[in-house]
Amino acid sequence: MSIPWVEKYRPARIQDVAGNDEAKKAFVAWLNKWLAGKPGKKAALLYGPPGTGKTSLVHAAARQYDLELLEANASDVRNSAALERRIWRALTESSLFGKRAKIILLDEVDGINPREDAGGLAMILKFIENTRYPLVLTANDPWDPKLRTLRDKCLLIRFKPLGIRIITSVLASICKKEGIFCDYQVLRAIAEKCKGDLRAAINDLQAIAFGKKRITLEDLDMLGYRAKQADMFEIVRMVLAARSPEHARSVLSLPSLDYEMLMQWLSENIPHQYAPSLQAIADAYDALSLADIFLQRAKRTNEWSLLSYALNLMTVGVASARDKPKFRFVKYSFPQKIRLLSQTKKYREIRKRIASAIARKCHVSTRTVIRDILPFLFVIYEADAKLAEEIVKSFDISPKTFRAIIKQ
Amino acid sequence: MSETLWIEKYRPKTLDEMIDQEEVVARLKDFVKEKSLPHLLFAGPPGTGKTTAALCLARELYGEHWRDNILELNASDERGIDVIRRRIKDYARTMPVGEVPFKLIILDEADNMTSDAQQALRRTMELYSRSTRFCLIANYVSKIIEPIQSRCAIFRFQPIPREAVLERLKFIAESENVKITEDGLDAIWEESQGDLRKAINILQAASALDEVVTEDVVYKVLGKITPSEVREMVNLALQGDFLKAREKLRVLLYSYGLSGLDVLKSIYREVMSPKVLSQMPNHMQAELIELIGETNFRIVEGGDDEIQLCALLAKIALKAKGG
Numbered sequence: 194m195s196i197p198w199v200e201k202y203r204p205a206r207i208q209d210v211a212g213n214d215e216a217k218k219a220f221v222a223w224l225n226k227w228l229a230g231k232p233g234k235k236a237a238l239l240y241g242p243p244g245t246g247k248t249s250l251v252h253a254a255a256r257q258y259d260l261e262l263l264e265a266n267a268s269d270v271r272n273s274a275a276l277e278r279r280i281w282r283a284l285t286e287s288s289l290f291g292k293r294a295k296i297i298l299l300d301e302v303d304g305i306n307p308r309e310d311a312g313g314l315a316m317i318l319k320f321i322e323n324t325r326y327p328l329v330l331t332a333n334d335p336w337d338p339k340l341r342t343l344r345d346k347c348l349l350i351r352f353k354p355l356g357i358r359i360i361t362s363v364l365a366s367i368c369k370k371e372g373i374f375c376d377y378q379v380l381r382a383i384a385e386k387c388k389g390d391l392r393a394a395i396n397d398l399q400a401i402a403f404g405k406k407r408i409t410l411e412d413l414d415m416l417g418y419r420a421k422q423a424d425m426f427e428i429v430r431m432v433l434a435a436r437s438p439e440h441a442r443s444v445l446s447l448p449s450l451d452y453e454m455l456m457q458w459l460s461e462n463i464p465h466q467y468a469p470s471l472q473a474i475a476d477a478y479d480a481l482s483l484a485d486i487f488l489q490r491a492k493r494t495n496e497w498s499l500l501s502y503a504l505n506l507m508t509v510g511v512a513s514a515r516d517k518p519k520f521r522f523v524k525y526s527f528p529q530k531i532r533l534l535s536q537t538k539k540y541r542e543i544r545k546r547i548a549s550a551i552a553r554k555c556h557v558s559t560r561t562v563i564r565d566i567l568p569f570l571f572v573i574y575e576a577d578a579k580l581a582e583e584i585v586k587s588f589d590i591s592p593k594t595f596r597a598i599i600k601q
Numbered sequence: 602m603s604e605t606l607w608i609e610k611y612r613p614k615t616l617d618e619m620i621d622q623e624e625v626v627a628r629l630k631d632f633v634k635e636k637s638l639p640h641l642l643f644a645g646p647p648g649t650g651k652t653t654a655a656l657c658l659a660r661e662l663y664g665e666h667w668r669d670n671i672l673e674l675n676a677s678d679e680r681g682i683d684v685i686r687r688r689i690k691d692y693a694r695t696m697p698v699g700e701v702p703f704k705l706i707i708l709d710e711a712d713n714m715t716s717d718a719q720q721a722l723r724r725t726m727e728l729y730s731r732s733t734r735f736c737l738i739a740n741y742v743s744k745i746i747e748p749i750q751s752r753c754a755i756f757r758f759q760p761i762p763r764e765a766v767l768e769r770l771k772f773i774a775e776s777e778n779v780k781i782t783e784d785g786l787d788a789i790w791e792e793s794q795g796d797l798r799k800a801i802n803i804l805q806a807a808s809a810l811d812e813v814v815t816e817d818v819v820y821k822v823l824g825k826i827t828p829s830e831v832r833e834m835v836n837l838a839l840q841g842d843f844l845k846a847r848e849k850l851r852v853l854l855y856s857y858g859l860s861g862l863d864v865l866k867s868i869y870r871e872v873m874s875p876k877v878l879s880q881m882p883n884h885m886q887a888e889l890i891e892l893i894g895e896t897n898f899r900i901v902e903g904g905d906d907e908i909q910l911c912a913l914l915a916k917i918a919l920k921a922k923g924g
Contacts, residue, residue, distance in 0.1 A: 460908050464844050464915075474843055475912075475919040482899060482912035489903035530907050533855040544858055549678070555609055556652045558677035558710055564863050565647075566606070568826035569802045573809040575825070580604060580809055587605035 198399045199392050202367055204253045210246045211363050211391060212355045217250060219350050224254060227327045228294060234348040236321045236328040238302070240335040241352025244390030247331045251298050260296040260327075267302040267317065267330070277316065284324040295326040303332040303340060314343060321346050354389020357381065363391060364398050368408075375408040382413055426525050429458045432508050433466040434520050441512035445504055456485060456507055457528040463511070465523045472516040480510030544598045550588045567598075574599060607805045608798050611773050613650075616657045620797060621765045622650055625756045629654065633661045636701050640726065641736040642711075642745060645758025648796030654758075655707045655736045662701055669698045675709045682718035686725050693729040704733050711737040712744035719746045726752065760795020769797060770804055774814070779804070781814040788819035828857055831867040835877065838917040846914045854906060861906025862897070868913070869893050885920055892916050 204210045207217060216239070223237050239247040255262040263283045283297055299320075305313040321328060321343075335344060364380045380398075387394040401412045428444050432455075435441035444450060459481055467473035484506035491499035544567075548559040551566060574581035574595075582592035613619050616626050616633070632638050643651040663670045672692045679685045689706060697704045714722065723746070726735055735753070739745055742755060767786050774781045781804070789807075793800035806822045807814040834849035853864050871877060872889055881889075896913040900906065 456905070456908065460911060464847070468844070471841055471843065471915070471919040471922055475915040478908075478912035478915040482904065482909050485904045485908050486899050486902050489905075493903060529851065530855075533851060537855050540856075541858055551606075552675070552678065555606065556656065556673065556709065558675045560677050560860055560863070561647075563858050564860075565799065566608075566802065569806040569822075572806040572822055572825045576806075576809040583604035584606060587603055 197396070198367060198371075199395045202363075202370070202395070204246075204249055206257050207250065207253045210250045210253050212359045213241075213246055213250075213352050216241075216350050216352050219348070220250060220254070223348050223350075224258065224296075224327055228258065232327070234346065235324055236330055236347045237350055238330045238332060238335055238344065238347035239350050239352060240332045242333060242354055242389060244387070244392035244394075245352040245355055246391065247352050248298070248300065251296065251329050251331075255296050258294075258296075260294050262296055262298065264298045264300070267299045267305055267313070280320065281323075284320055284326060284328070296329065297324065297326055298329045298331070300331050301333075302330045302343065303334050303337055305339075314339065318342060318346065355391050356389070357384045360384035360387065360389070360391055360394050364394060367395065367398065368402075371402070373402050373406055373408060375402075376410065379408050379410055379413055382410070425454065425458050428455060429462050429525050432459060432512055433462060435512040438509045438513040441508040442505065444508055452504060452507065453488070456481060456488075457530055458525070459507060459511060461528040461530070462523075462525045465525065467514065467517055470516045470518050473514040473518065476514035476516075477511045480506050480514070484510060540598060543594060547585070547588075547590050547595065547598060550590055554588055570595075571599065606802075607773060607777070608801050611769075611776075611801065612653055613657060614660065616654070616661060619650055619654060619657060620769055621761045622654065622758055625654060625758065628756070629658050630661075633658065636662065638662070638703065638705070638734045640730075640734055640753040642742065642750065642753035642755045643736065643738045643758060644740065644742040644745075644755060646740060646760055646796065648793070648798035648800070649758040649761055650797070651738045651758050652707070652709060654756075655705075655738065658736070659705050659707075662705070663699055666698045670701065671705045671707060673707045673709070677710045677713045682714065682721045685718075686721065689725055689729065689733075693733050697732065703731075705736060706733050707736045707738065709738045710740075712739035712741055716746050719749055723748050723752070761797050762795065763790055766790060766793070766795065766797055766800055770800060773801065773804060774808075777808065779808040779814060780812065781808075782816070784816035785814040785819055788816040792819070792823055827867070828853055828859075830857075831864070831871055834914070835868060835871045835917075838914045839877070839880075839921040841918045841922040843915050843918045846918065847911055850907070850910055850914065854910075861900045861904075861910060864906070864910060865893065865897055865900060865913075868910075872917075881921070888920055889917065892920070 207221060210217060220237060220239070223233065226232055239250070241247060252262065254260070263280065265280060280297065280299075283295060297320075299317065302317060305317075317330070330343070330347060332340065335349065361377070361380045361384045364383060365375075365377070368375045368380070383394050383397050383401075387397065402408055405412070428447065428450070431444045432441045444455070460478075463477045463481070464474050467477060484503045487499050487503035487506060491497055491503060544563065545559060548562040548567065551562045552559045555562065555566065557566075570581055570584065573584065582595060585592065585595045616630055619626050641655075643654060645651055659671045660667045672688065674685060674688060676685065679688070685708075692706065693704070695704075708722075711719075711722075726749070737745065737749070737753065742750065742757070767790065770781070770786060770789060773779075785807070789800050789803050793803060803819060803822055804814065806826070807818045810821060811818045830849040830852050834846045834853070837843075837846035837849065850864065853859050853867075854861070859867075872893065878886060892913060896909055899909050
């Protein structure tokens with residue numbers, strides 16, 4: 194099923210929240226004081242990098258203490274007067290649902306822009322002054338100067354990036370519940386890649402486990418691919434769906450743009466995006482083909498000033514195709530060329546070896562063998578396999594090797 | 602006797618056995634007599650005996666030591682001019698074996714070298730001209746730079762005439778106990794024209810297919826050796842179905858392993874076939890030739906085979922649909 198696992202496996206109890214024991218302890222102590230009616234600071238600011246359990250802890254606590262949870266994203270507060278009123282009411286009135294108390298969560302207070310909305314922070318300060326219930330704020334970076342006043346009013350609770358061992362064990366328990374067989378090594382690799390962000394790790398696990406009962410290290414390679422691919426999808430879209438040719442140029446300012454890869458991606462996807470206009474496909478391909486020529490010249494002659502023409506042709510040039518159809522969403526694909534080349538790699542190597550053995554004795558190039566001699570050998574093989582094998586033996590090629598390149 | 606390719610088995614061993622090319626052969630024999638040799642440039646279409654002539658010449662010059670005195674290089678297979686120069690340098694350092702005072706370097710498909718590489722080759726030729734002679738082999742003289750041409754005695758190989766090809770085919774058929782009909786011979790000639798290598802390959806494959814090599818058997822072979830994807834690809838492009846045409850292109854490039862230029866040549870042949878030509882308006886013929894020529898130019902410039910050929914197919918599709 195496609196419920197995100199980060200939701201499906203959100204911890205139900207405080208002790209199930211992974212890691213950050215000190216933070217949990219501090220939070221529970223603060224909450225207990227509140228519920229006993231003697232809060233120290235009226236608000237707690239949970240801060241730390243993404244995916245370290247800040248929101249999860251609040252959810253788990255609400256459930257465990259049977260508190261009504263009211264949740265809002267801090268940057269939404271200023272935009273909606275209705276939301277503001279709702280929070281205000283929640284802070285000052287009794288619970289609607291007969292629960293004994295409430296807890297209010299304002300996520301991402303560091304997302305508030307004080308210049309665009311000076312009132313946003315002031316409002317949160319007003320909430321803190323007047324709240325009758327525990328108010329929890331979260332932030333990734335609490336040291337932002339704009340949050341100084343806010344910091345003074347809150348109990349600061351720090352969440353650290355989660356350790357690899359903790360993440361790995363959470364992933365393992367999810368695998369167990371999902372009935373997926375997975376190597377410890379694989380889980381550890383996922384955990385390492387996510388740099389302490391449990392949410393990212395669980396998302397990655399779900400992505401590679403999709404439709405599988407067993408995950409291997411090879412699947413993990415795909416994950417790395419996927420991350421890179423995702424970027425390329427965006428870049429290709431920026432070129433092919435550019436509002437104007439000039440907009441397509443913006444991809445050139447991306448750091449470490451792999452322009453040779455981009456050419457293959459564009460080549461793959463031009464016909465998908467520009468169909469059914471043959472004019473647009475032909476124009477875009479012509480620009481790409483010229484970009485290719487300039488790039489090769491730059492490489493061959495070491496004249497790197499030519500690179501600029503190549504880069505502009507593959508972006509502005511491609512996007513300035515005539516008669517482009519109206520933009521519609523199409524799913525882009527990974528370049529088939531690269532896939533085909535890697536699929537046929539072994540086959541091509543064997544063929545090359547056979548061809549060069551024949552080439553040496555027939556005094557021709559391997560290209561000539563592949564083009565002018567192998568096809569005849571295949572015909573002979575089809576009619577009389579033994580005979581063909583005898584012939585290749587005269588070139589010191591084993592019949593087995595030869596059979597490996599016979600087309601099915 | 603063990604089986605091998607007939608093109609090797611029936612390759613002439615001496616200049617006297619050479620098929621046709623009498624003028625060339627006569628002059629090469631003079632060189633052998635005097636045991637002296639200029640640099641040579643053999644030019645002519647495929648399958649006309651250029652490489653064979655070079656090998657026969659070496660055999661007759663050096664006798665039993667011939668293998669020790671020649672270096673065979675194929676410009677298409679060596680990785681760049683630097684590798685070629687190094688191999689030539691290493692080889693030219695040693696003394697020739699026997700009484701001929703120079704060694705012979707046979708450089709096949711020399712016209713596949715860029716003009717920069719040919720310039721470098723020219724210097725190498727000068728550097729080692731005391732101890733070596735070069736025999737360059739090419740399809741077109743014009744693709745060899747002038748300074749090299751002027752240093753070589755140029756021999757032009759003509760397509761082998763019909764009678765000589767048929768005579769050779771009959772001789773081989775007889776030696777191999779293969780029956781071949783007159784129409785079978787005609788069909789092989791039609792396809793191969795003066796390319797004897799191709800003619801012999803067709804004969805050998807046809808004889809494996811059937812006891813008697815008839816016209817039908819020959820056409821069966823030809824149908825199998827030309828990938829059907831070429832025709833399908835061109836037709837799809839002409840129908841405006843670019844995506845399907847691209848799929849066929851990829852089969853040719855990646856599962857047949859054909860080079861971009863070879864695919865381009867077969868596209869050209871297909872587009873120029875009477876059947877395809879008759880279906881298009883006159884002005885389009887010239888436009889298509891220009892498109893194909895331009896693509897050839899771009900591939901030679903070092904372009905990516907797939908991108909360049911896709912660009913061509915897209916333009917053919919556009920033209921065919923009146924764009």
